[in-house]
Amino acid sequence: MTRTVYVNGDYLPETEAKVSIFDRGFLMGDAVYEVTSVLDGKLLDYAGHEARLARSLSELGMTNPISAEDLLAVHRELVAKNGIVNGLVYLQISRGNAGDRSFVFPDASVPGTVVLFTQAVPDLDWPTASKTGIKVIAFDDLRWGRRDIKTVQLLWPSMAKMAAKKAGCDDAFFVMDGVVTEGSSSNAYIVKGNKIITRPLSNDILHGITRAALLTYAKEAQFEIEERAFTIEEAQNADEAFVTGASTFVMPVVQVDGQPVGTGAPGTVAKRLREIYLDEARKAAI
Structure with missing residues (x-):
């Protein structure tokens, strides 16, 4: 079964997912992430992960390109699409693709890159x-x-x-x-x-x-x-x-x-x- 992932608003087979070589997450490590556990098909401590994500973005002067409501919806949709009972949802937000490589941050008008994917871990509760x-x-x-x-x-x-x-x-x-x-x-x-x-x-x-x-x-x-x-x-x-x-x-x-x-x-x-x-x-x- 091909895993479904999320990239910048689209749900895609993992084999079709792409991010630009000019993305600052790839070139500079200029990105933040969160990992939320899933048990019995539900998200654990989600509010805490959402709050820490907002703090990480703020500390780096990054704008969240996806609303809180949409981000939760994406988590739930990926859990459902991939049939995750026990596992993880990985989220990464980078400062995006400015079209070239530079140490200087791109203009704020450059949208960030949002990527999410799941990993099934059947024995997550008691490995x-x-x-x-x-x-x-x-x-x-x-x-x-x-x-x-x-x-x-x-x-x-x-x-x-x-x-x-x-x-x-x-x-x-x-x-x-x-x-x-x-x-x-x-x-x-x-x-x-x-x-x-x-x-x-x-x-x-x-x-x-x-x-x-x-x-x-x-x-x-x-x-x-x-x-x-x-x-x-x-x-x-x-x-x-x-x-x-x-x-x-x-x-x-x-x-x-x-x-x-x-x-x-x-x-x-x-x-x-x-x-x-x-x-x-x-x-x-x-």
Whole structure:
């Protein structure tokens, strides 16, 4: 079955979808993106993703070429056209095609490029990794300083994931000034007793939509939240560790830089938080 995608107002077979070679997303990485999860055919945390998209565009001085109402309609239409029960909807908006290559932003009259596509992930709610846990390595955080803007500049995270793969692991914890910033595509946490510790929001980390929802649910479940940075050594000596993201929800981390975390197996807190998140997210899905 050929996947249907969306490009600048048109629904097309993926084999027919095209974007200009002069598009600034291709030439300059001048684009932002969002990934929204789909469970049971419904969109999770959509309002949060929509709000973060607006913030990312604003921080880069970009105008959203598609209305909020139309953008939601496109998400739903792609889910329906591609028969997505569990999966993801990827959205990317670039500054568009000015007809040539230049470091200078094009005139505001140049329309942005809007692309969306889906990916089916049947076991999105409970993949094998959520039951076995993942292993991470430490990796220097050399990204640009505005990680709070969700841009398509993902080369360094890709290099981190490849370094982890080469080391026989699954992912990486970025480290800057001796402390963990976040995962290569996730927010990072450790657990000590009933306390969940995670880095506070700043320009240094992505303002995770799953992070925001999970911390709200965790407080309601009587967990104590401490927002501060932690070291790799602290993570190795924690009771548990985990990461969160739109496509991973709550993923237990069982090894950090070659050292087991806790028992070396997924802990009860991460499992419970994943259950809580999935339950609440499904209730609020649209």
